[in-house]
Amino acid sequence: QVQLQESGPGLVKPSQTLSLTCTVSGGPISSGNYYWSWIRQPAGKGLEWIGRIYTGGSTNYYPSLKSRVTISVDTSKNQFSLKLTSVTAADTAVYYCAREAQYVWNSWGLDSWGQGILVTVSS
Amino acid sequence: EIVLRQSPATLSLSPGERASLSCRASQSVSNYLNWYQQKPGQAPRLLIYDASNRATGIPARFSGSGSGTDFTLTISSLEPEDFAVYYCQQRTHWLTFGGGTKVEIK
Numbered sequence: 001q002v003q004l005q006e007s008g009p010g011l012v013k014p015s016q017t018l019s020l021t022c023t024v025s026g027g028p029i030s031s032g033n034y035y036w037s038w039i040r041q042p043a044g045k046g047l048e049w050i051g052r053i054y055t056g057g058s059t060n061y062y063p064s065l066k067s068r069v070t071i072s073v074d075t076s077k078n079q080f081s082l083k084l085t086s087v088t089a090a091d092t093a094v095y096y097c098a099r100e101a102q103y104v105w106n107s108w109g110l111d112s113w114g115q116g117i118l119v120t121v122s123s
Numbered sequence: 124e125i126v127l128r129q130s131p132a133t134l135s136l137s138p139g140e141r142a143s144l145s146c147r148a149s150q151s152v153s154n155y156l157n158w159y160q161q162k163p164g165q166a167p168r169l170l171i172y173d174a175s176n177r178a179t180g181i182p183a184r185f186s187g188s189g190s191g192t193d194f195t196l197t198i199s200s201l202e203p204e205d206f207a208v209y210y211c212q213q214r215t216h217w218l219t220f221g222g223g224t225k226v227e228i229k
Contacts, residue, residue, distance in 0.1 A: 018166060037218070040215055045208055045220070046210065046220055046222045046223050046225075047159075047167065047212075047220040048220070049217065049218040049219065049220065052218075062217055063124070063217070064220075076160060082148075096166055096167075098166075103172055103176070103178075107173045107176065108172070108214055109157050109169045109172035109178060110157070110159070110167070110169055110212070111169050111178060111179075113166035113168075114166065115165075115166060116166055
């Protein structure tokens with residue numbers, strides 16, 4: 001049973017870089033056919049996908065955030081990370097890490113999620 | 124960008140009643156449409172993948188249908204634990220989510 005856990009600062013100043021890490025337990029992050037995603041949710045609002053990294057290392061980013069986002073993986077620590085630069089108050093949200101798994105050929109779903117971490121952007 | 128519009132925003136029902144939630148895409152997503160349930164203070168949980176397939180451990184009272192641009196999540200008989208917010212999500216072009224439907228107790 002895979003488990004995901006987000007960690008990082010809960011408060012970031014405007015214009016700085018938000019950095020979060022997701023630690024995966026229950027199996028090696030580098031094996032299997034998975035995407036590892038970051039998703040955020042402002043208070044009282046809906047879900048916004050930020051981007052993902054594939055087991056093989058390729059990345060996809062949501063177009064509106066692409067210029068500010070980097071997702072990377074550290075297989076030695078079984079972690080993947082999010083960096084979001086030049087943050088503003090609009091980036092305040094609960095940030096989730098999640099695994100996208102393939103159920104059968106070409107059928108994918110976000111089947112495992114971390115509990116989420118609240119990040120506030122404020123001076 | 125593919126926009127998903129969910130309706131209604133809020134659905135007020137009693138336990139035992141049938142719930143029908145709609146998700147409409149701005150362009151065809153084939154059957155690449157998933158549904159999630161989110162309770163307060165919790166992460167979302169995958170219910171349905173590829174429009175009509177229940178994820179592991181999801182009760183049979185949850186069913187999904189549709190293809191192309193129009194999709195429906197049906198809860199055949201609401202249990203107390205089903206009152207939550209439900210999101211649809213497409214994966215045809217990146218990943219995007221709908222705005223959610225809150226199913227509340229009437």
